[in-house]
Amino acid sequence: MPRKVYVVGVGMTKFVKPGTQGDYPDYAKVAVLDALADAKIKYDDIQQAVCGYVFGDSTCGQRVLYQVGMTGIPIYNVNNNCSSGSNAIFLCKQLIEGGLIDVALAVGFEKMKPGKLGNAIFEDRADPLGRHIAKMGEMTKVLDGPLTPQYFGNAGAEHMQKYGTTEVHLAKIAAKNYRHGAKNPRAQSKKEYTVEEILNSRRIYGPLTKLECCPTSDGAGAAVLMSEEAVIKYGLQDRAVEIIGQEMATDTPALFAEKSLMKVAGTDMTALAAKRIYAKTGISPKQVDVVELHDCFATNEMITYEGLQLCGVGQAGKFIDAGDNTYGGQVVVNPSGGLIAKGHPLGATGLAQCAELCWQLRGEAGNRQVKDARIALQHNLGLGGAVVITMYKKGFSNVQPHSVAEKSKL
Template sequence: MSHVIVAGVGMTKFQKPGKHQPYRLMAANAINMAVKDAGISARQIEQAFAAYIYGDSTSGQHAFYDVIQSGIAIVNVHNNCSSGSSALYLARQAVLSGEVECALAFGFEEMQPGALVSHWQDRESPFDRVEPVYEQFNVPQGPIALRTFGSAGRHYMEKYHVDASLFAKVAVKSRSHAVNNPYSLFNTPLTMADVLNDKVIFDNYLTRTMACPPTCGAAAAIICSEAFAKRNGLSHGVKILAQTMTTDTQVSWQDPISSVGADMTKRAANKAYNSAGIGPQEIDVIELHDCFTPNEIINYEALGLCAEGAAIELVEKNDNTYGGKFVVGPSGGLMSKGHPIGATGLAQCAELCWHLRGEAGKRQVTGAKFALQHNIGLGGAVVVTIYGQ
């Protein structure tokens, strides 16, 4: 089977709510950047997949029409925080199937300030399934994202006898990477004291700088076949070596760590490694779903970067940053770059393609050969993508 190519990428600089352009303009800008980066015409795009979760249906069409109204199939994708990677997954499948040779995946979001909450109070929530976990482990009340990831962090601390300073170290690392990223929302360095003494937002340990901010922005990727790339003289494409999506099993409800997608991640990662024919130790650069720093720690282990309970050693040895085994979140991650939900997975894709193309500027991971992308949507879906040259 031939590999699918990421021929071009683009993204806007992420902004705080209220300081952004309308989603239509942000998305159109990102699409135009990806088209230009690929070196094709927008008319060559045969299908498009638009990711977002806050907006009316067919918002994807509304945004794409600012680029071109070519009458192609456009599918709107809503898979919680993995929506962007889900759009990428569908675009790759469309090309692999042979139905089209060139597809577009793009994502955007206009978010509101504050913690994520359900917008539908008159019907069942998909998160009702996790309530027994909260009851069993006496999880405090709070907004869904804080309850879910906050309780996972608490469970990790109790299970492995560590304290919140471990999560603070990850926040400091992430911000040190963001300093060199012009696309990042936050680029001021942090200290351990800054993180630990910041405002507590959940369960007497989780502080504001351990959580990603609500953000607005857009990102896009042009996906094509190897034959299309060769025929059109596209020379700087990045191969998708493997890509997998997993959803929940009953294991997801056994404890707070599993409830934030750790088991989904483990299964998706193992399948992706097997498909790509490489192991985790061969990965050079990683963009993972660090919506909260406890989740980054949990997913070091779920992705196989270290053994279960060994994340503290990985962090202490600086094996999550430049000079160590892996560079995790060179963009600054969701923690610093921002997390406009529909755009997140495609922004991760853009970042990793830049590294594999040697175009990441001051944050370049030298000699990067293999890259891994990890995107979680609770409720749930995990997408793991492995890229290579």
């Protein structure tokens, strides 16, 4: 039987504009120390560590952790594009679940360049996303300039054409995230914007305006994971948040076999991982209280509602219009402000999502607290591709999720 795995400590820096808070070893160290303090343990208690980042040389993880301690433990460095932080959590969970270790540290960090996100770093070898670009080019013109808004802008345009969603729906998503982010002291943006201001901001690509795109950011996050035996040993039952389900998926053959711009943006792997996690946990999407999902662009949040089964296929517009994605609705999505308001230092995002959901489940989220949050869902996507979906449960033992009937009464 796989062992139970818990998150017992989290840490996260404020996410900021690139180049405004020093270098990655500095702020990554802060996140690690905060996670250790939150877990009430020392670095010497960590048995293995996994570090996620996208832009950096091969042993950035060691550069960060050697400042905290040099205990000779295995330290792994992982890069799976924007899902790298959740990949770190995924690997730590597997190490504990499989009985190899009892205490692990997951770290995610990023130091980015100011301005828009560029394309391929290396020009003397194949682009990892080369086949994705070619597939997109079969369906629409690929323009010069950044590719990420093209991937997700085209995906949103396809959804609009198929299901009648509009640019107003995208602006409502962004306005909701800025409204949430204004309550998050660690968010990069503290300003609220109206739907009209978002629609009238500079056009970036297709249906996307500037205020519907996440900013480049610097920042770090960390989490301490333990086995059930370790939680009891260290007396952390009151702080433990159980990972009751976690699924990682990559692209399916349909990406290249079919003509769909949404599939190029990762919808198939999100749907696959979501289907698996609900089946394995027995938890219904309607029982989820709070979600942190990968809103690198407002279009991706819109199509991800359907991939995570928060609403039916083609029903995202109605879901948004009904306010079912925020406080007072069916489920609170991105109470942190999401990537759009909180920021998106690529390798740190998965750990920041984990931290937010742990705070929510422990009742420590302050004025953005989701009432009676018991079940939380995390979605972290990287093109090229990989997605990690994680489900968390409040409490150490015998805490059941809200039933659908219970949630309707709240």
